[in-house]
Each structure stands twice: as C-alpha cells, then as structure tokens.
Amino acid sequence: MSAPVLDVHGLAYAYPDGHQALFGVDLHVHAGERVALLGPNGAGKTTLVLHLNGILTPGAGSVSVSGLPVAKQHLAEIRRRVGIVFQDPDDQLFLGTVRQDVAFGPANAGVRGAELDRRVMEALDQVGMADFVDRPPHHLSFGQRRRVAVATVLATRPEILVLDEPSSNLDPASRRELADILRGLDVTVLMVTHDLPYALELCPRSVLLSDGVVVADAPTYDVLTDDALMRAHRLELPFGFDPRIIGNLPA
Amino acid sequence: MGAGHGHRLHYHGHSRVHRAPAHLKLLALVGFMLVVVATPREWYAAFALYAALLLGVAVMSGVPLGYLLKRLVIETPFVLFALLVPFVATGPQVEVLGVSVSEPGLLAAWGLLVKGTLGVLASLTLAATTEPDQILRGLERLRMPELIVQIMGFMIRYLDVVTAELGRMTTAMRSRGYDPRSPRHWPVLARALGALFIRSYERGERVHLAMLSRGYTGTLPRVEEP
Numbered sequence: 001m002s003a004p005v006l007d008v009h010g011l012a013y014a015y016p017d018g019h020q021a022l023f024g025v026d027l028h029v030h031a032g033e034r035v036a037l038l039g040p041n042g043a044g045k046t047t048l049v050l051h052l053n054g055i056l057t058p059g060a061g062s063v064s065v066s067g068l069p070v071a072k073q074h075l076a077e078i079r080r081r082v083g084i085v086f087q088d089p090d091d092q093l094f095l096g097t098v099r100q101d102v103a104f105g106p107a108n109a110g111v112r113g114a115e116l117d118r119r120v121m122e123a124l125d126q127v128g129m130a131d132f133v134d135r136p137p138h139h140l141s142f143g144q145r146r147r148v149a150v151a152t153v154l155a156t157r158p159e160i161l162v163l164d165e166p167s168s169n170l171d172p173a174s175r176r177e178l179a180d181i182l183r184g185l186d187v188t189v190l191m192v193t194h195d196l197p198y199a200l201e202l203c204p205r206s207v208l209l210s211d212g213v214v215v216a217d218a219p220t221y222d223v224l225t226d227d228a229l230m231r232a233h234r235l236e237l238p239f240g241f242d243p244r245i246i247g248n249l250p251a
Numbered sequence: 252m253g254a255g256h257g258h259r260l261h262y263h264g265h266s267r268v269h270r271a272p273a274h275l276k277l278l279a280l281v282g283f284m285l286v287v288v289a290t291p292r293e294w295y296a297a298f299a300l301y302a303a304l305l306l307g308v309a310v311m312s313g314v315p316l317g318y319l320l321k322r323l324v325i326e327t328p329f330v331l332f333a334l335l336v337p338f339v340a341t342g343p344q345v346e347v348l349g350v351s352v353s354e355p356g357l358l359a360a361w362g363l364l365v366k367g368t369l370g371v372l373a374s375l376t377l378a379a380t381t382e383p384d385q386i387l388r389g390l391e392r393l394r395m396p397e398l399i400v401q402i403m404g405f406m407i408r409y410l411d412v413v414t415a416e417l418g419r420m421t422t423a424m425r426s427r428g429y430d431p432r433s434p435r436h437w438p439v440l441a442r443a444l445g446a447l448f449i450r451s452y453e454r455g456e457r458v459h460l461a462m463l464s465r466g467y468t469g470t471l472p473r474v475e476e477p
Contacts (some may be wrong), residue, residue: 053464076466084464090412091457093470094405096384105465107472139410145421 003067003186004028005160006052006082010061012049012212019045023212024061029160034182034189034222036199039209040234045192049162052190066159066231078108082156087165089145093137098129098148101137105156123155124148129183143174147181160188164199167195195225195243208233221247260322268380269314273389280377289370292362301369307378314379321373322333326371368382383407400470403460413451420447 006029009209014020021044029035039045050056051063063070065081083105086092095101104118111119124130127147136146146166152159166182167175179202182189193199199206199220206223208216210233216223224230224243230236237243272421283301290297291317309319337469340356347357383391387407391400421431428434459467 055460055463076468079407079466081462082464084461086457086461086464091454092410094408094458094462096404096408104462104467108466108468116329138408152465154286171350 004030004149005033006190007226008051008061009063010049010062011048013051014055021212022051023215025209025212025214025216027214027217029188029190030131031188032161032186032193033205034203036203036207037190037192037208037237038194038196038199038206038223041069042109043209043233044212045209048166049084049164049192051192052077052162053084054158063213069166069214075162076109080105080156081159083160084162085146085149085153087168089142089149090138090241092149092152093145095160096136096187097134098137098140099106099133101148102133102152102155105152111158119157123151126154126185127151128136128177141174143170143177145173146170150178150181154185154187158187161185163191163193164192165187165193165195167193167198170207174203196235196237200243200246201225202241205219208235210234260375261382262312262314262318262379264313264380266311266313266380268308268376271288271380272392273381274387274392275389276381277379277386277393280373283373284370285372287366292358292365298369300363305369307370309376312313312376312380314376320373321381322375323368323371326367329367330364332368333360336360336363397470404471409451409454412454413447416450417443417447 006027006044008025008027011022011025011027012020013022013180025044025048027048028183029235037045037048045105049071051058052065054075068077068081070078073230081241087163092103095104099120102123103116104226106116106119121130124133124238127150129144129147129151132140132148137148139185140148150161150163150166166178175198182191182202189203191203193201203220206218206220207214208229215233216226216229221243224237229250283305287298287301290301306316309316336357336359337352340359342353344354344366345350345354347358377386384404387400387404390403391397421429424439424443425431427438431440
C-alpha cells in the first residue's frame with residue numbers, strides 16, 4: 001500500500017502554560033477515505049488539527065502528509081496539501097469579495113492569471129457558489145459562507161480536507177446540502193465533529209479522541225453502537241436517533 | 252447581519268466623479284482640506300467659493316444632496332462644541348439676538364463650523380463616490396505602506412462583524428435588565444467593551460491562523476478582478 005495521506009505517529013503536545021493536550025496520538029488516513037474525528041470538548045481535537053499543517057509544532061512524535069514530514073522547510077507545501085476549514089467562516093473569509101478569498105490560497109502558492117481564475121471558478125462550482133463570485137462574503141447567509149470557506153480550501157487542490165465542525169450552526173437544509181457537496185468531492189476528508197448522525201452519514205470510519213489519546217478507531221457504526229465506550233467518553237446520540245434502526249450505511 | 256461595507260456611505264452611480272481614479276480623488280481631498288484649514292477665517296468670500304466648488308462636485312456626482320446632508324450628523328459633537336465657544340470665550344462682547352457673547356469666540360466658532368463642515372462634506376463626497384476597496388487601491392498607488400493598507404482593509408471587512416457582536420452582547424445584556432441610557436449602568440458598558448476588545452483580539456488570532464493555513468507569507472497576493 002502507498003504512503004498514507006496522513007500519518008500521525010506518537011504525537012504529544014503540551015501548551016506553553018503546561019497543560020498537556022495530546023499524549024501520543026497515532027492516526028493514519030489513506031487516500032479517498034472519509035474519517036470522522038470524534039471526542040468530547042477538551043479532548044484535544046483542535047490541537048491535533050493544528051498540528052496537521054504545522055501551526056503547532058509537536059512536543060514529541062511526528063506528522064507527515066503523503067510522505068512529506070511536517071517541518072519548517074516544507075511548510076508551504078504542507079499547507080497546500082492540507083486544507084483546513086475552520087469552524088467560523090468569518091475567520092476564514094477576510095477579503096472584500098468571494099473571488100479574492102477563494103484566490104488567496106492558490107495565489108499564495110504562486111498561481112496567477114487565467115489558471116488562478118480557473119481554480120477559483122472550479123472550487124466555487126464544486127460547492128455550488130459560482131454565482132456569488134463577486135459578492136462580498138459578509139452579505140452571504142451563514143450556510144453560503146460555510147460553503148465558500150470550503151471552496152477557499154478546495155482551490156488549493158489539497159490532498160486532505162480537514163473540516164472543523166462543518167455542520168455547526170447550519171439549518172437542516174444547509175446541513176444536508178453541505179453533506180451532498182462533501183460526498184461528491186473526490187478528496188480525502190478528516191472531519192472533526194460532535195454531530196454523530198452526520199458522522200454516520202458521511203464517514204465510514206471514526207476515530208475517537210479522549211483526553212489526548214485515541215481510544216477507538218473503528219467503523220462509525222461500531223463506535224456509535226458501543227454503549228459502554230460512548231458513555232465512558234461523554235458521547236451521546238441525539239434524542240430519538242438510533243444507528244441500529246438506520247443500519248450501517250454503505251461506504 | 253448589518254449592511255455591508257460600502258453600502259452605508261457609498262452611493263452607487265456611474266458619474267465622472269465615480270469613475271475618476273481613486274488616488275486622484277484622495278489627493279484632491281487632502282489638497283482641498285489643507286487649503287480650507289489654511290484659509291484665515293475672516294476670508295468669508297473664500298469659504299463661499301469652497302462651498303460652491305464642493306457643491307459643484309456633489310451635483311456632478313449625482314449623489315442627492317439630502318443623502319450627504321443626512322450623514323453630516325456625524326459632525327454634531329463638533330457643532331455643539333463650536334456653539335459653546337462664544338459663551339465661554341473672553342474678550343470684547345457683542346449683542347446677538349439680545350444675548351451678550353464674546354466676539355473672538357463668535358469668530359472662532361464660525362471658523363470651526365465652516366472648516367469642519369466643509370471637511371466632513373468633502374470626505375462624505377469621496378466616500379459616496381468611491382468603493383472602500385478602490386480607496387485602498389488608491390492609497391496603495393500613493394505608496395502608502397502595504398501593511399497599513401492591509402490593516403485598513405481588515406478594519407473595513409470586520410467592522411460589521413464586530414458591530415454585530417457588540418449588538419448581540421447589548422441585546423443579551425438588555426434582556427437581563429440592563430439600560431444603556433442610565434449612567435448607573437455605564438460601568439457595565441465599559442466592561443462589555445473590554446470583553447469585545449478581547450473577543451476581537453482572539454478573532455484576529457483565528458483569522459491569522461486561517462491565513463497561515465492557506466500559505467500566507469506576509470503580503471496579500473494581488474488578485475485582478477476580470
């Protein structure tokens with residue numbers, strides 16, 4: 001088998017104030033997979049995500065993306081390969097128009113002119129927002145802004161798309177539209193979420209992070225139906241939702 | 252979400268004033284202001300000339316005068332101060348409408364009022380005829396340091412976000428019995444502004460992270476609008 005797209009090995013990290021967030025995390029994601037990263041608040045999910053593109057530097061252990069270690073001299077390439085969509089689209093969309101925001105990543109990577117324009121339109125097409133290319137992002141609805149935020153990352157043609165709470169604050173229709181978009185993308189996805197039905201719907205595999213260690217790495221259906229595991233790590237299914245009735249979704 | 256930037260002051264149009272290059276408009280504004288400020292306040296005819304000039308530009312731009320005048324309210328604090336001057340200044344007194352006021356104070360008030368009003372009107376005309384983005388491009392062409400232009404751009408972008416955040420905070424406070432008009436509650440407002448500052452600062456950090464994640468290296472890439 002080829003090198004995994006994402007290879008996290010023995011990753012440990014303590015914040016400068018001494019609080020240790022990760023205690024030796026191992027995680028492999030292979031090309032084309034969609035993996036949910038689950039865990040209660042404070043489990044270290046965000047800390048892990050910030051290691052994937054070198055915003056944080058590991059205290060111990062290593063991260064590599066398609067065989068390229070995350071290290072200072074490779075940061076530009078790593079950040080092209082790993083596309084992170086942050087939780088609040090207002091943090092991600094900071095320029096005057098949707099076009100400028102979507103172009104920001106590829107332009108930083110040196111793409112110019114017609115090719116840049118093509119990338120922008122292609123990314124916006126993928127999320128169904130091509131008609132909004134010259135609108136200021138803050139005039140869009142929240143769901144539209146989230147989709148544009150995904151496009152800003154798709155425009156860099158990442159090898160892995162990392163989504164932090166993609167379904168948070170979305171109304172049910174926007175949530176479903178985003179799911180359709182994500183399912184349609186031909187890209188590896190790591191999705192941090194508390195939305196367990198969403199994880200079951202989109203991700204055949206789940207990794208459960210709790211107190212800075214991986215406590216489960218299994219098919220999503222198995223994780224969600226393991227009551228003892230769920231209780232031990234403060235995970236709860238929404239009222240009335242039972243994976244056993246829905247069954248294991250085909251990958 | 253409130254109205255976006257460029258829609259509160261900007262008046263959409265296609266006049267010659269709208270189409271003029273932003274850096275020329277900026278230079279014209281600064282030049283005009285310097286001349287106005289440097290003119291001795293006794294030269295009444297000169298101020299009439301300036302006002303006529305400004306009026307001409309405003310008419311040419313097609314922006315309704317009422318649109319500009321309504322936005323003059325921003326000047327109110329200065330006007331109040333100017334109106335106060337004749338009553339508190341010393342020197343020879345004159346009778347105006349049966350009230351005795353200071354003559355140099357009256358002149359000072361006139362100077363403040365006319366120069367302030369001309370300046371604010373000229374700035375409003377620029378804002379009404381130029382998109383904020385164009386003003387930034389104009390500043391760039393005038394060799395304003397890139398970092399400062401970037402900061403101004405972010406300020407424009409996040410003004411609405413921060414205002415909306417403050418709005419939500421005050422709504423939440425009012426829902427719990429806070430009255431922004433009562434001086435007894437002003438300390439709460441001060442603390443809320445402190446909290447808003449911290450929140451904005453933290454948002455700044457998150458935006459920076461999101462920028463780094465997409466390969467930001469310290470300069471914004473130039474993206475041509477086709």
